[in-house]
Amino acid sequence: MSEITIDKVVVNIGAGQAGDRLNKAAKVLEMITDHKPVFTTSKRTVRDFNIRKGLQIGAKVTLRKEDAEKFLNKALDAREYKIQHYSFDSQGNAYFGIADYTDFEGMKYDPDIGIFGFDVAVVLKRKGGYRLSRRKVGSAPVSKRIRIPREDAMKFMESKFKVTVLR
Numbered sequence: 032m033s034e035i036t037i038d039k040v041v042v043n044i045g046a047g048q049a050g051d052r053l054n055k056a057a058k059v060l061e062m063i064t065d066h067k068p069v070f071t072t073s074k075r076t077v078r079d080f081n082i083r084k085g086l087q088i089g090a091k092v093t094l095r096k097e098d099a100e101k102f103l104n105k106a107l108d109a110r111e112y113k114i115q116h117y118s119f120d121s122q123g124n125a126y127f128g129i130a131d132y133t134d135f136e137g138m139k140y141d142p143d144i145g146i147f148g149f150d151v152a153v154v155l156k157r158k159g160g161y162r163l164s165r166r167k168v169g170s171a172p173v174s175k176r177i178r179i180p181r182e183d184a185m186k187f188m189e190s191k192f193k194v195t196v197l198r
Contacts, residue, residue: 035187038156040099044149045089057090059132059147064092106151109134116198123179125153
Protein backbone atom coordinates (compact mmCIF):
# COMPACT_ATOMS: atom_id res chain seq x y z
CA MET A 32 0.00 0.00 0.00
CA SER A 33 2.87 2.38 0.64
CA GLU A 34 4.63 1.66 -2.67
CA ILE A 35 5.14 4.80 -4.79
CA THR A 36 3.80 4.76 -8.36
CA ILE A 37 3.28 7.22 -11.19
CA ASP A 38 -0.25 8.61 -11.14
CA LYS A 39 0.04 10.62 -14.34
CA VAL A 40 2.37 12.61 -16.58
CA VAL A 41 1.07 15.90 -17.95
CA VAL A 42 2.80 17.45 -20.98
CA ASN A 43 1.97 21.12 -21.54
CA ILE A 44 2.79 23.77 -24.15
CA GLY A 45 1.76 27.35 -23.46
CA ALA A 46 1.51 28.96 -26.89
CA GLY A 47 0.44 32.33 -25.46
CA GLN A 48 -1.99 33.09 -28.26
CA ALA A 49 -4.76 31.47 -30.23
CA GLY A 50 -4.66 30.66 -33.91
CA ASP A 51 -1.92 29.15 -36.02
CA ARG A 52 0.73 29.03 -33.29
CA LEU A 53 -1.63 27.11 -30.98
CA ASN A 54 -2.46 24.60 -33.72
CA LYS A 55 1.25 24.03 -34.34
CA ALA A 56 1.80 23.46 -30.61
CA ALA A 57 -1.01 20.89 -30.59
CA LYS A 58 0.58 19.17 -33.59
CA VAL A 59 3.92 18.95 -31.74
CA LEU A 60 2.23 17.40 -28.71
CA GLU A 61 0.46 14.87 -30.88
CA MET A 62 3.72 13.92 -32.65
CA ILE A 63 5.58 13.44 -29.37
CA THR A 64 2.95 11.66 -27.27
CA ASP A 65 0.80 9.89 -29.91
CA HIS A 66 -2.29 11.23 -28.09
CA LYS A 67 -4.73 13.96 -29.02
CA PRO A 68 -4.11 17.16 -27.01
CA VAL A 69 -6.72 19.20 -25.14
CA PHE A 70 -6.69 22.99 -25.43
CA THR A 71 -6.34 25.06 -22.25
CA THR A 72 -7.99 28.45 -21.73
CA SER A 73 -6.87 31.62 -19.98
CA LYS A 74 -8.31 32.25 -16.54
CA ARG A 75 -8.31 36.04 -16.70
CA THR A 76 -7.92 38.96 -19.08
CA VAL A 77 -4.44 40.46 -19.59
CA ARG A 78 -4.70 43.51 -21.82
CA ASP A 79 -0.94 43.99 -22.18
CA PHE A 80 -0.65 40.57 -23.86
CA ASN A 81 -3.95 40.88 -25.77
CA ILE A 82 -5.45 37.87 -23.93
CA ARG A 83 -9.13 37.62 -23.00
CA LYS A 84 -10.66 35.40 -20.34
CA GLY A 85 -11.65 32.05 -21.88
CA LEU A 86 -9.29 32.37 -24.89
CA GLN A 87 -7.49 29.16 -25.85
CA ILE A 88 -3.78 29.78 -25.25
CA GLY A 89 -2.23 26.36 -24.66
CA ALA A 90 -2.45 22.62 -25.16
CA LYS A 91 -1.84 19.66 -22.86
CA VAL A 92 -1.85 15.88 -22.87
CA THR A 93 -2.35 13.68 -19.80
CA LEU A 94 -0.72 10.26 -19.92
CA ARG A 95 -1.33 7.40 -17.50
CA LYS A 96 -0.02 3.88 -16.82
CA GLU A 97 2.28 2.37 -19.49
CA ASP A 98 1.99 5.40 -21.81
CA ALA A 99 3.20 7.65 -18.99
CA GLU A 100 6.23 5.49 -18.23
CA LYS A 101 7.16 5.14 -21.89
CA PHE A 102 6.93 8.89 -22.49
CA LEU A 103 8.82 9.67 -19.28
CA ASN A 104 11.70 7.47 -20.41
CA LYS A 105 11.86 9.40 -23.70
CA ALA A 106 11.67 12.76 -21.94
CA LEU A 107 14.36 11.85 -19.43
CA ASP A 108 16.55 10.59 -22.27
CA ALA A 109 16.22 14.03 -23.89
CA ARG A 110 17.33 15.53 -20.55
CA GLU A 111 20.19 12.99 -20.31
CA TYR A 112 18.57 11.50 -17.18
CA LYS A 113 19.40 14.55 -15.07
CA ILE A 114 16.92 16.56 -12.97
CA GLN A 115 17.66 19.46 -10.62
CA HIS A 116 16.74 18.96 -6.95
CA TYR A 117 14.49 22.02 -7.00
CA SER A 118 12.33 20.35 -9.66
CA PHE A 119 10.66 18.31 -6.88
CA ASP A 120 7.94 19.92 -4.75
CA SER A 121 6.87 19.20 -1.17
CA GLN A 122 4.11 16.80 -2.30
CA GLY A 123 6.63 14.62 -4.12
CA ASN A 124 5.85 15.67 -7.69
CA ALA A 125 8.52 16.44 -10.29
CA TYR A 126 8.48 19.17 -12.94
CA PHE A 127 10.96 19.85 -15.72
CA GLY A 128 11.07 21.47 -19.11
CA ILE A 129 12.46 20.48 -22.47
CA ALA A 130 13.68 23.35 -24.62
CA ASP A 131 13.00 21.86 -28.05
CA TYR A 132 10.96 18.94 -29.34
CA THR A 133 13.82 17.96 -31.67
CA ASP A 134 15.76 16.76 -28.58
CA PHE A 135 13.59 13.64 -28.70
CA GLU A 136 15.00 10.66 -30.53
CA GLY A 137 13.64 10.38 -34.07
CA MET A 138 12.22 13.94 -34.21
CA LYS A 139 13.46 16.20 -36.97
CA TYR A 140 13.09 19.95 -37.33
CA ASP A 141 10.10 20.98 -39.41
CA PRO A 142 10.33 24.57 -40.71
CA ASP A 143 6.54 24.77 -40.98
CA ILE A 144 6.19 24.16 -37.23
CA GLY A 145 9.21 26.00 -35.85
CA ILE A 146 10.71 25.54 -32.38
CA PHE A 147 8.51 24.56 -29.44
CA GLY A 148 9.54 23.69 -25.92
CA PHE A 149 7.24 22.13 -23.37
CA ASP A 150 6.84 21.34 -19.68
CA VAL A 151 6.51 17.88 -18.17
CA ALA A 152 4.80 17.33 -14.80
CA VAL A 153 5.19 13.94 -13.13
CA VAL A 154 2.55 13.31 -10.44
CA LEU A 155 3.43 10.54 -7.98
CA LYS A 156 1.15 8.70 -5.55
CA ARG A 157 1.17 5.77 -3.18
CA LYS A 158 -0.76 2.66 -4.18
CA GLY A 159 -3.36 3.11 -1.45
CA GLY A 160 -4.90 6.11 0.25
CA TYR A 161 -5.34 8.83 -2.36
CA ARG A 162 -8.92 7.84 -3.07
CA LEU A 163 -9.70 9.12 0.43
CA SER A 164 -9.65 12.74 -0.71
CA ARG A 165 -11.47 12.14 -4.02
CA ARG A 166 -14.44 10.01 -2.98
CA LYS A 167 -17.90 11.58 -2.69
CA VAL A 168 -19.06 10.06 0.60
CA GLY A 169 -16.78 10.35 3.62
CA SER A 170 -13.94 12.21 1.95
CA ALA A 171 -11.11 13.27 4.22
CA PRO A 172 -7.72 14.93 3.81
CA VAL A 173 -4.77 12.70 2.96
CA SER A 174 -2.73 11.95 6.09
CA LYS A 175 0.95 12.78 6.41
CA ARG A 176 2.04 9.16 6.30
CA ILE A 177 0.37 8.68 2.90
CA ARG A 178 1.88 11.83 1.37
CA ILE A 179 5.17 11.52 -0.46
CA PRO A 180 8.04 13.60 0.94
CA ARG A 181 10.44 15.30 -1.46
CA GLU A 182 13.33 12.96 -0.60
CA ASP A 183 11.23 9.83 -1.24
CA ALA A 184 10.22 11.17 -4.65
CA MET A 185 13.88 11.77 -5.51
CA LYS A 186 14.80 8.24 -4.41
CA PHE A 187 11.93 6.80 -6.48
CA MET A 188 13.05 8.62 -9.63
CA GLU A 189 16.67 7.58 -9.03
CA SER A 190 15.81 3.91 -8.55
CA LYS A 191 13.02 3.48 -11.15
CA PHE A 192 14.39 5.62 -14.02
CA LYS A 193 18.12 5.79 -13.14
CA VAL A 194 17.90 9.59 -12.89
CA THR A 195 20.71 11.68 -11.45
CA VAL A 196 19.34 14.37 -9.12
CA LEU A 197 21.66 17.38 -9.32
CA ARG A 198 22.10 19.27 -6.06
